[in-house]
Amino acid sequence: xxxxxxxxxxxxxxxxxxxxxxxxxxxxxxxxxxxxxxxxxxxxxxxxxxxxxxxxxxxxxxxxxxxxxxxxxxxxxxxxxxxxxxxxxxxxxxxxxxxxxxxxxxxxxxxxxxxxxxxxxxxxxxxxxxxxxxxxxxxxxxxxxxxxxxxxxxxxxxxxxxxxxxxxxxxxxxxxxxxxxxxxxxxxxxxxxxxxxxxxxxxxxxxxxxxxxxxxxxxxxxxxxxxxxxxxxxxxxxxxxxxxxxxxxxxxxxxxxxxxxxxxxxxxxxxxxxxxxxxxxxxxxxxxxxxxxxxxxxxxxxxxxxxxxxxxxxxxxxxxxxxxxxxxxxxxxxxxxxxxxxxxxxxxxxxxxxxxxxxxxxxxxxxxxxxxxxxxxxxxxxxxxxxxxxxxxxxxxxxxxxxxxxxxxxxxxxxxxxxxxxxxxxxxxxxxxxxxxxxxxxxxxxxxxxxxxxxxxxxx
Numbered sequence: 001x002x003x004x005x006x007x008x009x010x011x012x013x014x015x016x017x018x019x020x021x022x023x024x025x026x027x028x029x030x031x032x033x034x035x036x037x038x039x040x041x042x043x044x045x046x047x048x049x050x051x052x053x054x055x056x057x058x059x060x061x062x063x064x065x066x067x068x069x070x071x072x073x074x075x076x077x078x079x080x081x082x083x084x085x086x087x088x089x090x091x092x093x094x095x096x097x098x099x100x101x102x103x104x105x106x107x108x109x110x111x112x113x114x115x116x117x118x119x120x121x122x123x124x125x126x127x128x129x130x131x132x133x134x135x136x137x138x139x140x141x142x143x144x145x146x147x148x149x150x151x152x153x154x155x156x157x158x159x160x161x162x163x164x165x166x167x168x169x170x171x172x173x174x175x176x177x178x179x180x181x182x183x184x185x186x187x188x189x190x191x192x193x194x195x196x197x198x199x200x201x202x203x204x205x206x207x208x209x210x211x212x213x214x215x216x217x218x219x220x221x222x223x224x225x226x227x228x229x230x231x232x233x234x235x236x237x238x239x240x241x242x243x244x245x246x247x248x249x250x251x252x253x254x255x256x257x258x259x260x261x262x263x264x265x266x267x268x269x270x271x272x273x274x275x276x277x278x279x280x281x282x283x284x285x286x287x288x289x290x291x292x293x294x295x296x297x298x299x300x301x302x303x304x305x306x307x308x309x310x311x312x313x314x315x316x317x318x319x320x321x322x323x324x325x326x327x328x329x330x331x332x333x334x335x336x337x338x339x340x341x342x343x344x345x346x347x348x349x350x351x352x353x354x355x356x357x358x359x360x361x362x363x364x365x366x367x368x369x370x371x372x373x374x375x376x377x378x379x380x381x382x383x384x385x386x387x388x389x390x391x392x393x394x395x396x397x398x399x400x401x402x403x404x405x406x407x408x409x410x411x412x413x414x415x416x417x418x419x420x421x422x423x424x425x426x427x428x429x430x431x432x433x434x435x436x437x438x439x440x441x442x443x444x445x446x447x448x449x450x451x452x453x454x455x456x457x458x459x460x
Contacts, residue, residue: 004430005132009122011103011112014056022111027060031067031099032142033134034115037127038097039073045149046074048089048116050081050157051101052251053190055217056111060101064113065151068099072143075151080191080215081158082252083114084346088164089157090120091342097123102251105224106429108217121343122315161348162199168341170281171352175359177204182242184209184258186233188223189216190250192347199348203355209240217250225249225256225334226379227264238262244358244365248347254334255347257354259366267334268293272372274336274350275328277357279303284327287320289313290413291422291435292332295373311410312424318343332377376441378448380434381426382455390425390432393458397423397451421447423455 003012003021010030012022019026039045049065051057057080065075076093078086083100090098098116106112115123115131123131134140143149165171183205187193193213200208211232212220222229225247237245237258244265245258257265265273272295275286279300286300290309297307305327310320314335321329321339330337335345338353361368384390394412407413411424421436432455436447 006128009100009112009114011106011110013109014059014111015109022060024059024063027063027113028067029135029138030113030131031064032071032140033131034097034099034113034123035068035071035073036134036140037130038117039071042096044074045072045097046076046093046095048076048078048086048093048095048098049101050078050083050086050089050098052082053080053193053215053217054101054103054111054250055108057101057217060111060113064099064101069149069151070142071140071149072147073149075149077151077153078157079153079155080194081155082161082191082195082348084253084342084344084348085158085161085195087116087120087344087346088161088342090116090118092157092160100251104251105249105254107222108219119343121318124315158195158198162195162202164341165199165349165352166202168338168349168352170278170356171203171349172356172359173203173352176355179243179359180207181205181244181355181358182207182209182240184211184233184236184240184242184245185213186211186225186230186245186247187213187215188221188225188248188250189214189219190223190252191215192248192250192252195252195348196246196248196351199351203352205355207242209236209242211236219250223250225254225267230256230258230264234258234262234264246351249334252347253345255336255350255354256334257365259369260364261366263366263369265365265369268332268375268377269295269369269372270334270350270354271328271330271332271336272296272299273357273368274330274353275299276303276372277353277360278328278338279305282327285324287317287324287326287329289317289331290407290410291424291433293375293377293437294420295375296332298373314345316410375437375439376444377435377437378441378444380448380452381429381431382434382452384425384430384432386430393455394423396458397454400454416447419443419447421451423451 103110336350
């Protein structure tokens with residue numbers, strides 16, 4: 001169906017022909033290219049590998065660790081893990097890189113290789129280009145049998161990750177425990193079922209109900225944590241008379257909440273609320289990608305900081321955060337990045353900070369949501385046929401809206417008087433995403449629909 005190569009890694013559907021999908025041959029080829037570049041001329045190299053709960057996880061994991069071993073690289077295999085845990089494990093284990101086997105929010109037929117540098121951060125676009133070039137040339141060489149790299153299974157890093165969260169100065173486990181929260185978790189049949197309840201218990205949350213808790217990769221619903229996919233969680237929060245619901249994606253780097261009355265807190269407001277809490281403790285700047293709500297800018301300026309937008313993609317957000325010395329940042333899809341913890345989207349530290357904020361607030365989660373401005377983002381997408389060139393399509397739209405401020409740093413963003421719409425091709429799927437924000441839900445939807453009609457007429 002698809003093989004997508006981008007700053008978000010090598011992502012594709014399992015099965016089919018090599019070069020078109022993510023087949024075993026493709027996994028070996030890209031892993032070998034990455035391992036060769038990371039190893040360079042070092043005498044010894046260590047790489048951390050972890051995976052989410054996908055059906056294809058054991059297959060891809062075996063191919064990755066054995067390919068790296070075949071290059072003479074020492075492998076630490078975390079097994080079932082989370083993206084942020086693997087990122088932290090790279091630094092904890094003093095490794096030279098890391099591979100996360102996950103297709104994040106994509107459906108079960110997808111998987112991917114997310115590639116990390118020695119800091120546990122996504123490799124740069126430049127390094128990524130080298131990986132693709134080397135893979136295309138198949139210009140790598142495997143080691144002799146006496147020099148095969150060791151493979152060590154180590155599942156301790158999840159616990160180390162949770163311990164680090166408990167030690168983080170702004171996480172107040174005592175205050176959280178005192179509130180006696182009752183929490184429902186939707187773990188979408190992946191590793192969130194292991195690590196989110198473990199974190200909650202460590203924070204003193206004793207009453208935890210887990211939905212879709214069997215780690216089998218047979219996702220009970222579309223795994224992207226959007227409102228339309230969380231009706232089961234919403235209903236269960238109300239039925240259980242819980243204080244809140246928590247939803248994560250399969251690799252636990254995205255986070256959103258459900259209020260006690262079953263309404264959505266809003267994935268866009270995960271970052272807004274956490275940033276509000278962090279900025280109340282230490283002043284500084286914030287960053288989010290340009291498809292995220294403008295509420296973060298308002299909260300940041302209210303707290304005396306400066307807000308800076310970035311291109312979409314975690315690596316771009318991190319780059320901008322470093323440039324402006326942001327104290328908190330992330331993406332409006334529920335991705336929280338706490339730079340003095342680690343430079344990666346991390347739902348687990350996000351849970352710790354959000355619950356600390358809610359505990360200090362002292363009221364319900366729905367009351368907390370009312371503290372923030374009400375904006376609505378209409379999130380839509382149009383599927384693209386193979387090989388469609390979007391540049392002339394965007395050029396036509398730019399001409400139509402030439403009298404409005406336009407930003408072409410990442411796709412095309414049109415800024416109206418109090419609203420905006422952002423069009424961009426996805427890094428992870430063969431689609432164009434269309435996001436529009438307004439202070440009225442119908443208005444945001446209408447802006448998005450108007451642009452979608454233009455796009456559909458242009459690609460048909």
